[in-house]
Amino acid sequence: MTKGNISTTEIARICGVSQGTVDRALNDRKGISPKTKEMILRVAREYGYRPNIHASTIAGGKSHLIGVVIFDLNNPYFSDMLMSIEAYCTSLGYSTVVMFTDKDHEKEIECIQSLYYMAVDGIILCPANSGSAYEKYLLSLNVPIVTLGNRLSGIPYVGIDNASASRDAVAHVLKKGYKKLIYVKPALKQRNAFAQAQRLDAFIAVCENEKAAYVVTDLQNAEKELDADTPCAIICPTDIYAIQLLSIAKKHSAGIIGFDNIRLIEELGLTLDSIAHNVPLTAKAAVDHIISGTPIDCSVPHQIIVRGSV
Amino acid sequence: MTKGNISTTEIARICGVSQGTVDRALNDRKGISPKTKEMILRVAREYGYRPNIHASTIAGGKSHLIGVVIFDLNNPYFSDMLMSIEAYCTSLGYSTVVMFTDKDHEKEIECIQSLYYMAVDGIILCPANSGSAYEKYLLSLNVPIVTLGNRLSGIPYVGIDNASASRDAVAHVLKKGYKKLIYVKPALKQRNAFAQAQRLDAFIAVCENEKAAYVVTDLQNAEKELDADTPCAIICPTDIYAIQLLSIAKKHSAGIIGFDNIRLIEELGLTLDSIAHNVPLTAKAAVDHIISGTPIDCSVPHQIIVRGSV
DNA sequence: TTGAAAGCGCTAACAA
DNA sequence: TTGTTAGCGCTTTCAA
Numbered sequence A, B: 001m002t003k004g005n006i007s008t009t010e011i012a013r014i015c016g017v018s019q020g021t022v023d024r025a026l027n028d029r030k031g032i033s034p035k036t037k038e039m040i041l042r043v044a045r046e047y048g049y050r051p052n053i054h055a056s057t058i059a060g061g062k063s064h065l066i067g068v069v070i071f072d073l074n075n076p077y078f079s080d081m082l083m084s085i086e087a088y089c090t091s092l093g094y095s096t097v098v099m100f101t102d103k104d105h106e107k108e109i110e111c112i113q114s115l116y117y118m119a120v121d122g123i124i125l126c127p128a129n130s131g132s133a134y135e136k137y138l139l140s141l142n143v144p145i146v147t148l149g150n151r152l153s154g155i156p157y158v159g160i161d162n163a164s165a166s167r168d169a170v171a172h173v174l175k176k177g178y179k180k181l182i183y184v185k186p187a188l189k190q191r192n193a194f195a196q197a198q199r200l201d202a203f204i205a206v207c208e209n210e211k212a213a214y215v216v217t218d219l220q221n222a223e224k225e226l227d228a229d230t231p232c233a234i235i236c237p238t239d240i241y242a243i244q245l246l247s248i249a250k251k252h253s254a255g256i257i258g259f260d261n262i263r264l265i266e267e268l269g270l271t272l273d274s275i276a277h278n279v280p281l282t283a284k285a286a287v288d289h290i291i292s293g294t295p296i297d298c299s300v301p302h303q304i305i306v307r308g309s310v
Numbered sequence C: 001t002t003g004a005a006a007g008c009g010c011t012a013a014c015a016a
Numbered sequence D: 001t002t003g004t005t006a007g008c009g010c011t012t013t014c015a016a
Helices: A008-015 A019-026 A034-046 A055-059 A074-093 A105-117 A130-140 A163-173 A194-210 A239-251 A279-292 B008-015 B019-026 B032-044 B053-057 B076-091 B103-115 B133-139 B163-175 B192-211 B241-252 B279-292
Strands: A065-070 A095-100 A122-125 A144-149 A157-160 A178-184 A212-215 A230-237 A254-257 A273-277 A300-303 B065-070 B095-100 B121-127 B145-148 B157-160 B180-182 B213-217 B232-235 B255-259 B273-277 B303-305
Touching: A008 A034, A019 A034, A019 B232, A055 B053, A065 A074, A065 A105, A065 A279, A074 A095, A074 A279, A074 B076, A074 B103, A095 A105, A095 B065, A095 B076, A105 A122, A105 A130, A144 A279, A144 B095, A157 A163, A157 A273, A157 A279, A157 B053, A163 A178, A163 A194, A163 A230, A163 A254, A163 A273, A163 A300, A178 A239, A230 A239, A230 B145, A239 A254, A239 B145, A279 B241, A279 B279, B008 B019, B008 B032, B019 B032, B053 B241, B065 B076, B065 B279, B076 B095, B076 B279, B095 B103, B103 B133, B103 B213, B145 B279, B157 B163, B163 B180, B163 B192, B163 B255, B163 B273, B180 B192, B180 B241, B192 B213, B232 B241, B241 B255
Parallel strands: A065 A095, A065 A122, A122 A144, A144 A157, A178 A212, A178 A230, A230 A254, A254 A273, B065 B095, B065 B121, B121 B145, B145 B157, B180 B213, B180 B232, B232 B255, B255 B273
Antiparallel strands: A095 B095, A273 A300, B273 B303
């Protein structure tokens, strides 16, 4: 519980060396003898030295700030993601600046803008926006950006392979003998709906391919699609919908599967199959790419969590 | 979508004045003629000037950073709170740095420490920690701190009046004719459980006072307490529990009421009465106190949302 | 009313 | 290996 607040200049004075030497010791720069380095580090530790990120930033160094720009926290999936990002950033000595866009395109740009002026070391963005003008703008900023969930062409992306996940969901359902698949499409207000589009497109493609009966509907009309004479299964590209339809599915003995495997399923003790992302891994990949430039292989593995609703 | 990045020195050069004068114009300081001020502001706007928070911070000004230290986002109540805080901070030109403690005392101190070194303009803290040593430490930092949910003596606090809310819940239930009240106490791991303690204490006090039969139990044993011959009502000091017990309550035709009125209730279309906080108001009070020193009158109004579960 | 200058704590380039 | 110096963009004080 120390209050520290000692500067490199102070340490230099105490150690009887120049401030430049202290900087060399503290930042692992070359051109310093092991002995002086050790002494300086000892004193720094003793006095509880902490680098001043503001001074470092203005002098052209790193800000140790990571910006996270997401829609909101209405979907617990993003709550988990934010927690994972924060935890991993903290472990690396970075702080997390969070901003919510509410899927508003103007707000999204304002967020990016603010973070840019704050000189964050990188931005993790779940974009509602899209288009080549936007992409060009983001690229022009020269700030490492990783997109999450929705893709933007030319910009690094982390997330599950939604198409493959969708195919897996269909296969899972078909294997259990369901004959008609009901896809519950969410109402989206944002322009960039990459993840959702991928899920739906793959769903349709695989159904066509497997010659399976299917229909795409919305939350309100899902129940109507449940035929008494055909074994039906509901596929929800977001768990929130699946949870709402769970009892209806049960009532009609229809199968049901969701996406994202949100924490709530376990918390409420629900029997709902879901496609799980590896959230901590996604967060790590995004942060690593920003901080160390680690190349991104874009698709984080997914996994069907079977609880018996299919 | 401008990239701006012009400094006061640049503006000074463009306007043919000194940097000091630009500073006077931009920061509403006195000692500048309306005419030059107007010209400078025009140029600043034209070039998309944005103050550099890092330079401002290191020169002893404000960082325009607000730290938010909370347990986690497992309870949607905190997700909402974080969103409200961020929205209000943004509207005032402040950015939000979020840190999660997982109710770990060491981590909590580490978070505070980090924010202190970042020179945030204030900290909004939901403490798991407590004790006078801790309070003294926080005070010694000389950073405006507002606590949320759990109280710390000597430190400004915003939140609902939990005792009064608890009394209202009991009154609501009693008025409907329930004879036995079952209080489902959460298992807490943190040291500071101010809010929960207040709720429970008030519950017991009012039951004693009203001579109402009551019992305090935990989630696992709540069902056992439901008597067939007495009209029972379950009081859950957190909605997450109430949602889990909702069907059980229905089955036994017991009443049930939760706390916090989390978004999920509406999302899942549940019939669950709950004590609602005014989250945006709480967020505003906390942020206003930090930024403008607005005195805090500590108790934000609460309200029973009646949906028919009592 | 305006200008000039020092200094915040760093980074980085150059000199010794 | 080490010291010195300039400079990042601000705030603040003192002089003009």
